[in-house]
Amino acid sequence: MGSLRPCTLVDQEALLAWLLDAVRRLDGVRVLTGRPVVAPLLSDGRVVGVELDDGTELQGELVVACDGRASLLRRKAGLELTQLGKPMTVHWFRLLTAAAEPVADWLKGQFVTILGGGDSLALYASVYGGVQLGWVQDPSAPVPSSSADWRERWAQASPERLASLLRACPLQAIQGPVRLPVQVGRLEHWWQPGLLLLGDAAHPMSPVRAQGINMALRDALLAARQLLPALGQGNTAGLDRALAAISAARLIEIRRIQASQTRELARADLLRHNGWLRQVLAASAGWSGPLLAQRWQADQAVLRQGCGTVELTLPPDAMMG
Ligand SMILES: Cc1cc2nc3c(=O)[nH]c(=O)nc-3n(C[C@H](O)[C@H](O)[C@H](O)COP(=O)(O)OP(=O)(O)OC[C@H]3O[C@@H](n4cnc5c(N)ncnc54)[C@H](O)[C@@H]3O)c2cc1C
Structure with missing residues (x-):
């Protein structure tokens, strides 16, 4: 950088x-x-x-x-x-250590952002082990109701290799989401x-x-x-x-x-x-x-x-x- x-x-x-x-x-x-x-x-x-x-x-x-x-x-x-920009919501997930290893290898220590289809996805190796994953969307947009639906949503947004690694991640290794509303201002x-x-x-x-x-x-x-x-x-x-x-x-x-x-x-x-x-x-x-x-x-x-x-x-x- x-x-x-x-x-x-x-x-x-x-x-x-x-x-x-x-x-x-x-x-x-x-x-x-x-x-x-x-x-x-x-x-x-x-x-x-x-x-x-x-x-x-x-x-x-x-x-x-x-x-x-x-x-x-x-x-x-x-x-x-003074409000700045429009509000957004970040849904945070953690993919737990052993199961997330292939995704962490794919990331090679980089912070990766995937943009497209109106939403975005960010991934990086977590300091706690495993992978931290953030899904960013408009606050009013509907959200998936199960870990399986979330995983499929990430996979659909991702390039081919990452998509198959995400689909292979067991559901029990997915922690979250923690929903964080983001409103910027000063x-x-x-x-x-x-x-x-x-x-x-x-x-x-x-x-x-x-x-x-x-x-x-x-x-x-x-x-x-x-x-x-x-x-x-x-x-x-x-x-x-x-x-x-x-x-x-x-x-x-x-x-x-x-x-x-x-x-x-x-x-x-x-x-x-x-x-x-x-x-x-x-x-x-x-x-x-x-x-x-x-x-x-x-x-x-x-x-x-x-x-x-x-x-x-x-x-x-x-x-x-
Ligand atoms: C989704 C998201 C991801 C982010 N990621 C990062 C990141 O990776 N790195 C980064 O630098 N920043 C990040 N930020 C921004 C960062 O979280 C904040 O800018 C930072 O935490 C501000 O620190 P603070 O001490 O001012 O407030 P906070 O960290 O919010 O601390 C406020 C504290 O006050 C306490 N408190 C609240 N009300 C009361 C009360 N009535 N009485 C007593 N205590 C109270 C709370 O419990 C809390 O402990 C992120 C923000 C969001 C929304």
């Missing part, structure tokens, strides 16, 4: 467990899990904490909402997302007095080129740097200025990444819905393929490297307080 660094698949659960473990070891940190926030606490138009589902109230100088694409705190704050302001939204809560990301976690981590890094000098000063105006600065600084990259993802999706849509275009490209692949690949790879740079750098290190004593 022309990247400066190899693309690395990371086990999300392991990453989260590792981060949580690191956080637990910091002084002054209390971690509560399985205790959802049900409402912000307000005082004089300022968010001053949160209420948990058991009625516990947690007070704080600042609430950082990282509660994902359906963010409750975003909704409670009355912040409206807030133009990520904050209110005493409240900052980060990650998908501020900008639900498309799965295209798998940038959602990168963007959420980059938000957190920049926020940490800006917030450290502003917290604990008893200066709410100064804190709010830091929140506005974080939102403005991160929006620049988020806008560019989401625009690149939208372009990529538009190309996929064009190919998906135009059989004649797929035929022309397939027929001319010998000479047009390398040219298109070069052009496409150049376009991928921003989706692979991000826009610019975010400082990775915090000031030396930053994590002690």
Whole structure:
């Protein structure tokens, strides 16, 4: 893909467990899990904490909402997302290890996308072993009702060799589907007095080129740097200025990444819905393929490297307080 660094698949659960473990070891940190926030606490138009589902109230100088694409705190704050593109649904499957081996061999370590007939299919070797398979379609489109029907649907969309490998995959080796609705969007302001939204809560990301976690981590890094000098000063105006600065600084990259993802999706849509275009490209692949690949790879740079750098290190004593 022309990247400066190899693309690395990371086990999300392991990453989260590792981060949580690191956080637990910091002084002054209390971690509560399985205790959802049900409402912000307000005082004089300022968010001053949160209420948990058991009625516990947690007070704080600042609430950082990282509660994902359906963010409750975003909704409670009355912040409206600008919706980007049309919604789609991804149905995720996993083909379990031994049975999926022939499909994994066919993939040769590549991420493969198959476009056609209005839907699309993506496959890659899973970090958990076996093969991860995503079926993308319009939310209103009918879905197969059994694993056998799903398997046949994938096979019909696939080239001959892959189709026969998929048909040979035993039904009991198919795990799923997990249905994930995808709605992409962003807030133009990520904050209110005493409240900052980060990650998908501020900008639900498309799965295209798998940038959602990168963007959420980059938000957190920049926020940490800006917030450290502003917290604990008893200066709410100064804190709010830091929140506005974080939102403005991160929006620049988020806008560019989401625009690149939208372009990529538009190309996929064009190919998906135009059989004649797929035929022309397939027929001319010998000479047009390398040219298109070069052009496409150049376009991928921003989706692979991000826009610019975010400082990775915090000031030396930053994590002690
Ligand atoms: C189909 C699909 C595939 C994707 N694939 C990739 C990929 O391969 N790589 C990638 O980088 N990105 C991918 N993304 C995007 C990625 O999932 C998100 O951008 C990323 O997870 C955002 O991280 P986050 O921490 O902001 O939100 P999330 O990961 O959604 O975390 C939000 C957390 O908040 C918790 N929460 C929610 N409400 C409350 C509440 N009221 N109280 C307390 N806690 C709450 C949730 O339980 C959750 O733990 C994909 C997205 C989709 C839809």
